[in-house]
Amino acid sequence: MELLAGTVDAVREVAAQLVARHRDEPARAVTLAEAAEVFDALDGPASALLRGRLTALRPGARWLEDELAARVPADGEWWVCDATDGAVQYLHGLPHWAVTATLVRDGEPVLAVVHAPYLDATYTAEPGGGARLNGRGVRPQRRELAAAVAATAQPPLVGQDPVAVRRAGESLGAVLPWVLAVRNLGPTAVQVAQVGSGHLSLFWEYGSDAGNLLPGALVAREAGALVTDAAGAPWTASSSSFVAAAPSLHQDLLALLREVS
Structure with missing residues (x-):
């Protein structure tokens, strides 16, 4: 302490x-x-x-x-x-x-x-x-997908990874029709932490971004959110995608992201 x-x-x-x-x-x-x-x-x-x-x-x-x-x-x-x-x-x-x-x-x-x-x-x-x-x-909030505010971001060097750029665009199109809103509210760490406190329901990102994701990932996980990669495997600092979601919405988000190539 x-x-x-x-x-x-x-x-x-x-x-x-x-x-x-x-x-x-x-x-x-x-x-x-x-x-x-x-x-x-x-x-x-x-x-x-x-x-x-x-x-x-x-x-x-x-x-x-x-x-x-x-x-x-x-x-x-x-x-x-x-x-x-x-x-x-x-x-x-x-x-x-x-x-x-x-x-x-x-x-x-x-x-x-x-x-x-x-x-x-x-x-x-x-x-x-x-x-x-x-x-x-803090704890995540339970909401229906249609009432969820989702957030996303891109790693600072995403332009150097054309696969991450393509997936970022495709994933936005996959998620946007199903949620209340999609936002990029600034710092990645804050947005991921806000999933843990219920201010946001979902967050996803494509590309390697460990430095920005680590603090929010620990906050979200300790709050009770599910933190994985886009395929549902446990997220690690070497993962190339990231998902944090309220437990009630995690599988919904993964299902939407399966459309991303």
Whole structure:
């Protein structure tokens, strides 16, 4: 519990720093290179602060340098963190971004914190301890498929994977006619965690995106959601697809995704 509490404090400190620098208007960046320069100036100090705080809490854990990593090491303890999860939204003056920190042991998440400051939402989870939102326990909500709000996203480097691009498009067409709405509400980790708290009913994604999926996956699973790949097998950090759903809707979503080649 001390490690979890310390991680929450560290994540909130970083978020407060980023909130202080956040602007309502979009960044004045015309090209991708200009946007990256603006972002690096913000994210660099925030990432350094987060790394320092978490290293002090767990000196023996190593640090995954690439926050957009599609894979995570299978051995040892690693911090997998994103000081600005939802960088696109942050740069465009939108509120849908978060700070995430996940401790991974031998390829499995053992602690997760997802803090979205403008949503006033802090999700936490540890294996066997359930999931919490702002300190209270959460569970998925039971709904009919026609009343479900679904969400989806694409990995940051999805453009490098034409199969994932095709499946993302096909899956949207497969799911959209059957649910109340499909949304992409910003940070992947927050959306997956929101399945655990019942704010969303379903989430799916194609492509390798372990760094973004790990924290939300632990929150959703500990809350009682079912977390698998699109074929229904247990999701791991090396999986190439991802599904999180309320138990009552999991099989419905898998059935819809069977249309995807």
